[in-house]
Amino acid sequence: MVRKAVVVGAIGRRRKILKDVLESKGSKVICFVDNICSEREYDGVPIIRDFEIEEYLGDFDGDVYLTFPTIDDRRRGFAEGVLSRFKGNIRVYNYRETYSFHKEALFLARELGDYWLSKNYDRERAYGVIEMFSDEKSKVLVSNWIAFRETLDLSLIPDPEGDQYLPRDVPLIDSIPDRYSLLDLGAYDGDSLVFILSKLEGLGKAMDLYIAFEPDSRNFNKLRERVRELIDRKVQNTKFLLLKAGCSDEYRVLALHSDWEGSRLLDGERDARVDEWAYTMVADDVLNNVRVDLIKIDTEGFEMRCLRGLRKSIWKSRPIIAVSLYHRPEDIYEIPEFLQQLCRDYSFYLRVHSTFFMGTVLYAVPKLR
Template sequence: MKQAVIVGAIGKWRKMLKNVIESKGINVVCFIDNITTEKEYEGVPIIKDYEIEENLKDFAGEVYFTFPAEDERRKNYVQKVLSKFKKSVTVYSYFETYTINQEALFLARKAGDYWLSEEFDEKRANEVINLFNDEKSRNIMQKWIEFRKELDLSLIPYPEENQYIPDDVPVIDSIPTTYNFVDLGAYDGDTLLFAFNKLRNFGKELGCYIALEPEGKNYSMLKERIEKLKETTMKSQKFLLLKAGCSDKYTVFSIYSEGQRSKLIDEQDDFEEFERAYSVVLDDIIHNIRIDFVKMDVEGFELPCLKGLKRIINESRPVLAISLYHKPEDFYTIPEFLNEHCADYDFYVRVHSTFFIETVLYAVPRGR
């Protein structure tokens, strides 16, 4: 029997992919995933890339990649993985993997994967397309609508680098020489480091960093990183860190976390099983400081969070970088909200990962 290995983060698509591949008489012997904390799925082991040589030393089958590898980082990772196989293998790119096994996407949709859901308001989605400033953004929005209906991989844009400060969106020009940065869904401060270094190359210096991160482990990593930065490269900056989420109301919610993934849940029944956290309204907390840049990746709470930022947006007119992929309706409800509350702004959208994941809406104030 032929053997196969699936490379990429474990999720409904990859698990369905296993089932589809095995239906063709090919035995999936393992998943390779550096993120998940799971050890196996339906009896199939999940290993890290550094465990390939130990666990797959005699493997000579098929290797299915589940993500595009157009940029240097991903190309290097693919080469790293393939270099660890000692025997000849047959390699399928992300496009080939899901083209010959497209049934996996439809099965994942049927199982309730909202990133593949066709349950959205197509009329409203089409109506917001013309709110975007450039043809590239409008094309991305149109392809998102078509992909949701057809699950045709040729419609998916290749991921772009420089998430939150892309090269072809006028983010940098709209940020002042000394800027104040609000990081919502800060994780471990990775976006702070990227933005700090990127903007410093253009003569921009961080004044104040305000970060919200509700998940306990992530917040601990954030605090640890900030303490180190305060002793080294960020001695003169001011910091405010809150272990909290953001919304348009004060509430308690629960968090499901796995590896680098988190999901915020507001159903009361989930409180006993998962970590608890609370949300705050930023308009009530942030005063007497101009906010210049807001990054928002809050696991589906983006619209409530924006509603809790209306005063800040109106008074400071910051650049906004908002995740647009956690819920299907985000693709039109968030642009609709911004169009109503962000006067004299230009809107752009860019895709920074696979299957429209890490899609970000950039709202850039005119003449700032």
């Protein structure tokens, strides 16, 4: 008997991979549930929103596969809302069960080049950075990152933590002055700005200056609108500089590609669609000796280039740095090695804020400021 199946939350080609694996074992995927994707169909299967479940599925009996952890409030709320709309008899598989029972999907994703599963990195150098980190938790995370890439053993994946860019168990708050400046590289739509502003405001700290780089036109327009709303509401004393540009270690015009994973600058990649063209700038030149207290970097693979373009500012300002380490497998050692050479008296921490070691962030905290 064919089991009907609904997949909740898988994105891009991972949808097709999981669908193919499930159907090879006798299930029939009848729809995907996704509130973010703008598409309404993928590989012949409808994509519906959570509020369409009752209308589309009725008294569905079958299996529901979650493809994300339900640790934080946002994901938990979405999952609970989705599951509450099913009226029939369902068997729910959490994301660990989904991929443990159908592990072939992970191996297929790796074969197709998913960067979050790639083994294309220097294991010896990865092991070599473990002792650079200042706490045992970070050292274990790096060790498990390496082991997971080799084995795809889901037991090695940590549960994602909240408070990305200001994690509670990393001692960085005391290094942020009462009036601080934030450099946001890969600002997206301003989501990190809002979180950091609110979090630090609750601790009695006020943002004096915000400088943002964002090359994607749609994201930049959303960022600009969000900043206007903030100015209207409560942050009239904050100075804002918003730059529609990417950040790098050189000035160039590069193609930009947008898809279900976000938008990224292309340099030598010939198989990706060009959606627009974007400038890259060197942040050191923009800052021009302006003191910066906190730097957040999430630039879809350009993190190392951003850091190379920030050498002078990091050396002079000694800021806290929160930089993503998951867009290129070699970043797990290249970025710590680079920062250790540049920041001799810093402490380094690693935290994971999303599934499968995506959302892995390196926190570099000065011992003295």
